[in-house]
Amino acid sequence: MRPDDDLPAMLAHAWTLLVRGGADRKSPVHTPVIASVDEHGLPHARVMVLRKADPAAATLRLHTDARSPKVAQLNGMPVAVLAYLPAEQVQLRITGTARILTDDEVVEDIWNQSTLFARRCYLAEHPPGTPLPGPSTGLPAWIEGQQPTAEQIGPARANFATLWIEVTAIDWLHLANSGHRRAVFRSTNDWAGEWVAP
Numbered sequence: 040m041r042p043d044d045d046l047p048a049m050l051a052h053a054w055t056l057l058v059r060g061g062a063d064r065k066s067p068v069h070t071p072v073i074a075s076v077d078e079h080g081l082p083h084a085r086v087m088v089l090r091k092a093d094p095a096a097a098t099l100r101l102h103t104d105a106r107s108p109k110v111a112q113l114n115g116m117p118v119a120v121l122a123y124l125p126a127e128q129v130q131l132r133i134t135g136t137a138r139i140l141t142d143d144e145v146v147e148d149i150w151n152q153s154t155l156f157a158r159r160c161y162l163a164e165h166p167p168g169t170p171l172p173g174p175s176t177g178l179p180a181w182i183e184g185q186q187p188t189a190e191q192i193g194p195a196r197a198n199f200a201t202l203w204i205e206v207t208a209i210d211w212l213h214l215a216n217s218g219h220r221r222a223v224f225r226s227t228n229d230w231a232g233e234w235v236a237p
C-alpha cells in the first residue's frame with residue numbers, strides 16, 4: 040500500500056497543509072485563490088491571504104475590506120478555494136459557505152493583534168474597485184510610507200472584515216509518477232472520503 044492510499048491520512052494531510060498555509064508565508068497555501076459567483080451568476084476569482092485554518096471547526100479565516108464588492112457577494116454564499124503545492128504536487132480544491140463577521144469580540148481581538156502596518160491598508164479612502172483619477176495606492180497622503188500610530192489607525196477599524204469559510208468539501212489530488220491519486224471528503228459524509236478518478 041502506498042502512503043497516499045489511506046483516506047483518513049490524506050484528509051489529515053490536507054488539513055496539515057491548510058494549517059501550515061495559515062501560519063507560513065512561504066507556503067503556497069498561504070495565498071489561495073478564492074472564487075465566488077455574483078448576483079448575476081458571473082464568476083470572480085481572486086488571491087487572498089489565508090490567515091488561519093482550524094481543522095476541528097473545519098473553517099478557514101481570511102481578512103478583507105468590508106467595503107469591497109466581494110463582501111456583499113460572499114456572505115452566506117457558496118465559495119471555492121484553490122491551492123496548489125508544486126513541491127508536493129498536491130492540488131486542494133475546497134468548497135464551503137462564506138460568512139462575513141465584522142464586529143464581534145473575536146474580530147476585535149484579531150484586529151488588535153494585527154500589526155499597525157497590516158492595519159494600514161484599511162485606511163484606504165475609497166472602497167476597493169473605485170475608479171481613481173490616476174495611479175494611487177488609495178491611501179491618504181499623510182500615511183504614505185509610514186506606520187500609523189494606534190490613534191491614527193482607529194477609523195480604519197470600520198473597514199475591516201473577516202471572511203470565514205465553513206468547509207463542506209475537500210477535493211485532494213496528488214500527482215505522482217507512480218500514478219495519480221484523488222479523493223473527495225465531504226462534511227455530509229462525516230468526512231469519510233471516497234476515491235475518485237484523478
Ligand SMILES: Cc1cc2nc3c(=O)[nH]c(=O)nc-3n(C[C@H](O)[C@H](O)[C@H](O)COP(=O)(O)O)c2cc1C
Nearest residue numbers: 070083085086087088102103104107108109167168
Ligand atoms: C498575494 C496577494 C494577496 C492578497 N491578499 C488579499 C487579502 O488577504 N484580502 C483581500 O481582500 N484581498 C487580497 N488581495 C487582493 C485581491 O486579490 C483583490 O484584488 C481585491 O481583494 C479586490 O477583490 P474583489 O474585487 O473581488 O473584492 C491579495 C492579492 C494578492 C496578489
